[in-house]
Amino acid sequence: MTTRTTAEAWLAGRLPDDWFTGPVEVRRDRDELIIVGSLPAPELADDADETERGLAAAARAKTFREETRERRIEIARELEHLSGRKVSWAVRVGEHETLFTHLAAPVMTRLRQPERRVLDTLVDAGVARSRADALAWCVKLVGENSDSWLGELREAMARVDEVRKKGPGA
Template sequence: MITTEQQERVRGWFTGRLPEEWKVEPPEVTVDRDEITVILTIDDVDVADDASEAERDEARAGRVRAFREDTRERRIEVAREAERRYERKVSWGVKVGDYGEMFTHLAAPVMTRLRQPQRQVLDTLVDAGVARSRSEALAWCVRLVGQHEEDWLAELREAMSHVADVRTKGPAA
């Protein structure tokens, strides 16, 4: 479990390390046991007031693509420093207006044992063509729970963070 202090330290390091021109807003930094995800907000595009939503979306996609290419070497440099410092992979994403794109992110394998009723749920999703495999069906289920239970999951994460903080202050600390 990542403590609030650990999360704050990583966020603080990135806030101090990233070039100012990359920070229209403070970066969103998320940490788990495998990965640090950094989502940057960059300047929105200048399009005509009467531009269609499609034109605006394509302009934002173009801005993200240009940012990705123009900052590649510096992002790699920052990521390598952070990976050595925090022993986790770094993934990058960018937001422009209401358009967002992840450049890289880790897909970590997760093993689990399921009883027949749970396997039948996954097999139904595979048989219906919703997923190509049990693994993909399980990932689909996790995304669905994440979408529909976000408030509850956020509250649970906050509570776990407080427990982790208390543990670090305990007698064995």
């Protein structure tokens, strides 16, 4: 249950039809699957500002989370059993995305003093509470600023994977 189409197909058959406005997106890594579904945006006055839209989106996400909790847990447990990965949920309301409880996986790394000093500076300046938080902040910042490059890299890796599957012994 690790291929992209398998998880999405299983969810298409398993999720209630009235939960989301379209097919879900499944984000994956080695540890976790995050199911992202789109909810209809609340109707607001045409002159509503971004703050009001954000509040309405957060309220819509909270309502969905509370009203679907038991069923989502049941579906997540089934998918965890099939995939061998933890399953988390997120919803998108317009431009706003809300990620529900999700996995924080430990990642071991070895850093030399110059890299540790960067993390310590972030901690000492109050930007992060710990080296772990500082490292997570750095990874997030690189991800945001290198998004197109990382996307190209992921596409290239997917193409390499397709070629490997066609090779000898496949």
